[in-house]
Amino acid sequence: MIRVLLPYHxxxxxxxxxxxxxxxxxxxxxVAVLDALEARYPVLQGTIRDHxxxxxxxxxxxxxxxEDWSLEPPETPLPEAVRSGAEPxxxxxAMAGG
Amino acid sequence: xxxxxxxVGTKKGAFILTADGKRQKWEISGPHFAGWEMYxxxxxxxxxxxxxxxxxxxxxxxxxxxxxxxxxxWSTPGSRSDELQSPDGMPKGESxxxxxxxxxxxxxxxxxxxxxxxxxxxxxxxxxxxxxDTAYAGVEDAAIFKTTxxxxxxxxxxxxxxxKGNLWQPGAGGMAVHTILLDPKNERRxxxxxxxxxCFRTDxxxxxxKPITRGxxxxxxxxxxDAEVGHCVHRIALHPSRPDVLFMQKHWxxxxxxxxxxxxxxxxxxxxxxxxxxxxxxxNEPETIYVVPITSDSLxxxxxxxxxxxxxxxxxNEWEPLTEGLxxxxxxxxxxxxxxxxxxxxxxxxxxxxxxxxxxGSADGGASWKAIVRDLPAVYSVEVQMLx
Numbered sequence: 001m002i003r004v005l006l007p008y009h010x011x012x013x014x015x016x017x018x019x020x021x022x023x024x025x026x027x028x029x030x031v032a033v034l035d036a037l038e039a040r041y042p043v044l045q046g047t048i049r050d051h052x053x054x055x056x057x058x059x060x061x062x063x064x065x066x067e068d069w070s071l072e073p074p075e076t077p078l079p080e081a082v083r084s085g086a087e088p089x090x091x092x093x094a095m096a097g098g
Numbered sequence: 099x100x101x102x103x104x105x106v107g108t109k110k111g112a113f114i115l116t117a118d119g120k121r122q123k124w125e126i127s128g129p130h131f132a133g134w135e136m137y138x139x140x141x142x143x144x145x146x147x148x149x150x151x152x153x154x155x156x157x158x159x160x161x162x163x164x165x166x167x168x169x170x171x172w173s174t175p176g177s178r179s180d181e182l183q184s185p186d187g188m189p190k191g192e193s194x195x196x197x198x199x200x201x202x203x204x205x206x207x208x209x210x211x212x213x214x215x216x217x218x219x220x221x222x223x224x225x226x227x228x229x230x231d232t233a234y235a236g237v238e239d240a241a242i243f244k245t246t247x248x249x250x251x252x253x254x255x256x257x258x259x260x261x262k263g264n265l266w267q268p269g270a271g272g273m274a275v276h277t278i279l280l281d282p283k284n285e286r287r288x289x290x291x292x293x294x295x296x297c298f299r300t301d302x303x304x305x306x307x308k309p310i311t312r313g314x315x316x317x318x319x320x321x322x323x324d325a326e327v328g329h330c331v332h333r334i335a336l337h338p339s340r341p342d343v344l345f346m347q348k349h350w351x352x353x354x355x356x357x358x359x360x361x362x363x364x365x366x367x368x369x370x371x372x373x374x375x376x377x378x379x380x381x382n383e384p385e386t387i388y389v390v391p392i393t394s395d396s397l398x399x400x401x402x403x404x405x406x407x408x409x410x411x412x413x414x415n416e417w418e419p420l421t422e423g424l425x426x427x428x429x430x431x432x433x434x435x436x437x438x439x440x441x442x443x444x445x446x447x448x449x450x451x452x453x454x455x456x457x458x459g460s461a462d463g464g465a466s467w468k469a470i471v472r473d474l475p476a477v478y479s480v481e482v483q484m485l486x
Contacts, residue, residue, distance in 0.1 A: 009133060009158055013174070043174050046194045047158040059157040093157040 002033055003088040010048070010091070014041040019088055028083040030062060031074040048091060063090035101485035102441055103168065104449055105149065106457055107136035110475035112151060113457075114169045116485075121447050121461040124470045130172065131163065138436055139169075140223050141483040145230040149483075150249060152220040152235070160219050162193045162235075164249050168485075175249035192251045196220070196235070196243055199256040205239065206267035215239045215259070222436060222479075224278035228285070236275030240266060240292045244304065255304035258290065262309065262327045269294035269330055276435055277334050281341040289344065289359065291331040297346065299359050310359025314348060332375045333435040337384035345387050345414070347377040347435075352389055354414050365414020370401050376438035380446045380463060385413040388420075388440075388448060388464060390433040399430040407450070409464050423467035424458065431456070436479040443484075451477025 002024045006014065014020070024036045031054075038045045049056050056062070061070040065079045065087050081087035104115040111129025130136075134153045142148040151163040151172065163172045175193040196217050207213035218238040226232035231248040241259055243252040258275075266273060273294050281287035286303040289310075296314075298307045309326045317323040319330065330349035337343065346353045346362065350373050353362040366372035371391040380386035387410050393401050400406060404427065407420040431454035441447035445463040452458075455474035458467045 007157075009155065013158075013161065042192075043161075043194070046160065050159075051195050052197060057157065057159060096156075 001085045002028065002036070002082065003085050004033065004037055005088045005090045006044075007091060007093045009093070010044060013043050013047065016041070021085070026083075027075075027077050029075050029077055030069060030072065030089075033078070033089055034074075059094040059096075061092050061094050063092060100443060102443075102447065103141070103146070103483040103485055104439070104457070104459075104470070105139040105141065105169070105479075105481045105483065106451055106471075106474065106477060107139050107151075107436075107479035108451075108455070108475040108477050109135055112136040112139055113471070113474060115457065115470055119443055121441075121443075121459060124459075126471050127169070130169070134161075135219075136478065137219060138222050138479040138481075140225055140481045142225040142230040142233075143227050146483050146485050148225070148230045148248075150223040150225060150233050152223055154219040160194055160196060160217070162220070162249050162252075164193075175245075175247075193249050196237055196252055197254070198241060198259075199254040203259065203263065205259075205263055205273070206265055208267070212264065215241070215263075217241075218272065218274075221274040221276045222278055224280060227280050227282055234278050234280075234288070236278050236290060238272045238274035239268070240273045240275050240295050242275050242278065242290055242304065255300075257300070257305050258298060258307045261298055261307040263295075265327050266292065266295040267328060277331075279334060279336055279341075279344075281336075282338045283341050287341070287358075289334060289336075291334045291346075293332065294328065294330045296327045296329045297331045297334060297359060310355075311362070312360065313353065313355070313362030313364075315351070315364075316349070319349065333377050335377050335379050335387070337379045337381075340384050343384070343413075345377050345379060347374050347389055349373065349395060352377065352414060365410070367410070367415035367417055369408055369417050370406075370419075374433075375435040376433055376450065378438050378440050378448070380448075381440050381442045382444050382446050383411065383463075386411045386463070387413065388438065389417075390438070390450065392432060398432040403427055403429050405429040405431065405452075407448070407460075407464055407467070420460075420464040420467070422465065423460075423469075429454075434478055437477050439480045439482040441482045441484060447482070449480050449482060451480045453477065 100119045106113040111132045113128035117124045137152045139151040147168045149165040153161040202215040204212035222236035224234040235243040277291035279289040300307045314329045332347045342358045352366045374392045405424045408417045431452035438450040448460045453476040
């Protein structure tokens, strides 16, 4: 079971509290997690990655096991702790810089 | 007695102001969509409970919201219980999807090269005059989209970008379709205005469009001051009884046309500054128009720090300041292009919001003003609904 923590505004859009959990088939990569997340919560399509290109939106970042995964190739397998559900996969809004 | 509902979009959420026909005591609800940029909310003219809203964020992009109960509850279109289609009964995502038709193509970029069209957000929503499920969306980068299923899905009307779109070049505020006017006497005629793009008209329901800019002059802004496209039109307005007469607040200059945009004439007259953003028409007097002069393109605040609405009862050229109830010193707010609206009562009510978070209203055609609410986030848009 994969655990995903969404930022405040996306939790509101998806109408969920706290983290969300769902199964993801191997290999568990960033793109596989996002595909599964959007399939379960279609309203999130376009909010994390672009509708057309499926590229990460510029001010969304990904973290796993305290490491920034935003710039990792999206097909890279996530750490074992995320794959096993011991650690959540974080989707966060980047610093605004203001 | 009629009720009034004022829909206010701000930088950090939406607010709904309601009053009876006296327009003296207001109730305020909100923030709706707290923390999100609400570029525009507008109600259907044929179903006052149906409201469309554009919710966006620099982080998470564009979301379309819809209310079917006058703004008490909202949903992303396609997510009501009777519309759910995903296996888990979760909201669908199509309502957020604005994809340019076919090959997106390119427009002019700041350095003169061509740059791909990139969708950023919905600036303006214009519900149909006859069908609550049909609405138009003006977007950045400039294009117009249409829904016929209540906002669940949106399709571009690509003919607009074929009107010399390759020559449109964004200004500092972006390049967006920010005004959509539907002709109440001819359902196939639509006008749009585009910042740093110009003004355009379709006479075939949106298939083909043509620039309507003859008479506009933009010296020191465009290489050719009389160019067919590229003028920075800030806002256009019409009175429903005379849809061939349009009024325009351009970057600089206030203008009018009496022949559906075939020829424009400057009517800035004695305005203290002809730079500004909104323009609107009194519902009961088609030749009475309102603007809010702003000092200049470099100084986006009222001249001398005195906030004044200017009214012309002659369709332009002769203007009078309306200041009663408005701050006449130390006021350095702006009034954005979509942040003024009129109601349909007699005398006509006029409403506008400022970047300082005030929403001012006048229940006497502009003779006097009162702050309905203060200290909201910067106001992006103001629309009025008449309720039964």
